[in-house]
Amino acid sequence: MKNPQSLLEAIRYYSNETVCVEFLSNIRWGAGDKACNRCGSLNVYGLRTRPVFKCRDCKKQFSIKVGTIMQDSPLPITKWVPAIWMVVNCKNGISSCEMARALDITQKSAWHMNHRIRQAIANGTMEKLSGTVEADETLIAGRDANRHASKKLGHFGREVGTSVMGIVERGGKVVSHTLRSQAGPHLRASVRKHVAENAVLYTDGYQGYNGLGGEYYRDTVNHAHGEYVRGDAHTNTIENYWSLVKRMIKGTYIHVEPFHLDRYLQEQGFRYNLRKGNDSERFQ
Numbered sequence: 001m002k003n004p005q006s007l008l009e010a011i012r013y014y015s016n017e018t019v020c021v022e023f024l025s026n027i028r029w030g031a032g033d034k035a036c037n038r039c040g041s042l043n044v045y046g047l048r049t050r051p052v053f054k055c056r057d058c059k060k061q062f063s064i065k066v067g068t069i070m071q072d073s074p075l076p077i078t079k080w081v082p083a084i085w086m087v088v089n090c091k092n093g094i095s096s097c098e099m100a101r102a103l104d105i106t107q108k109s110a111w112h113m114n115h116r117i118r119q120a121i122a123n124g125t126m127e128k129l130s131g132t133v134e135a136d137e138t139l140i141a142g143r144d145a146n147r148h149a150s151k152k153l154g155h156f157g158r159e160v161g162t163s164v165m166g167i168v169e170r171g172g173k174v175v176s177h178t179l180r181s182q183a184g185p186h187l188r189a190s191v192r193k194h195v196a197e198n199a200v201l202y203t204d205g206y207q208g209y210n211g212l213g214g215e216y217y218r219d220t221v222n223h224a225h226g227e228y229v230r231g232d233a234h235t236n237t238i239e240n241y242w243s244l245v246k247r248m249i250k251g252t253y254i255h256v257e258p259f260h261l262d263r264y265l266q267e268q269g270f271r272y273n274l275r276k277g278n279d280s281e282r283f284q
């Protein structure tokens with residue numbers, strides 16, 4: 001059978017343990033030798049009776065889950081594999097309740113799988129963004145309606161939430177993460193960490209970015225004065241990304257602890273960075 005193309009196909013296809021093991025073993029070892037995770041021996045074979053591998057040298061059996069995010073989980077890989085499909089392909093994310101229903105597991109198990117998967121797809125930040133880059137900071141607040149009365153924001157008339165930073169290469173990848181605050185030094189440190197020197201950098205007029213002009217070709221659009229686009233100078237790409245993030249958080253996760261926010265950002269960033277592929281490709 002060809003690779004599944006939809007969630008329904010994926011759930012059916014990967015409900016067979018042997019299929020899952022073969023799929024994961026191909027990703028892990030490719031066509032090459034399988035390695036024993038205990039002694040490193042390449043003298044490893046798959047048992048005929050169960051989807052488990054055995055090492056001829058140290059005589060130990062091991063499952064494909066060993067050494068992966070699935071290792072300590074009592075859930076079978078026939079639940080894990082479709083769960084991964086869901087996380088990488090649901091544009092607004094998938095709540096643990098929804099995942100629990102789709103896979104017939106408890107919400108608590110689904111929540112743990114969800115977080116493990118998010119951790120696994122965390123963006124590698126070693127690769128710097130280059131070319132034309134937009135940087136922007138924003139606040140992500142939980143829903144006011146969900147707050148305790150004493151913590152509601154409405155009557156203070158000010159925005160409160162967790163500060164987050166987003167940097168996107170036009171036509172390329174995005175990096176987003178939480179910030180300790182929106183103070184200039186934090187913003188500038190993030191830009192320096194994620195953007196290659198000599199990139200063209202667009203931001204809004206916030207003075208926190210001042211001081212980067214020596215390292216980047218920097219230009220700004222002044223939102224405070226109603227200016228949003230001037231030729232190539234705009235921050236629309238990163239603002240589109242923020243609307244994806246906010247839709248995911250408001251629509252799907254609803255109440256996000258600041259502590260977990262980075263993982264949600266990584267999740268949305270992962271889908272964004274593979275946006276050109278179809279569901280099946282993203283999953284692979």
Ligand SMILES: [Zn+2]
Pocket residue numbers: 036037038039040041055056057058059060
């Ligand atoms: Zn071994």
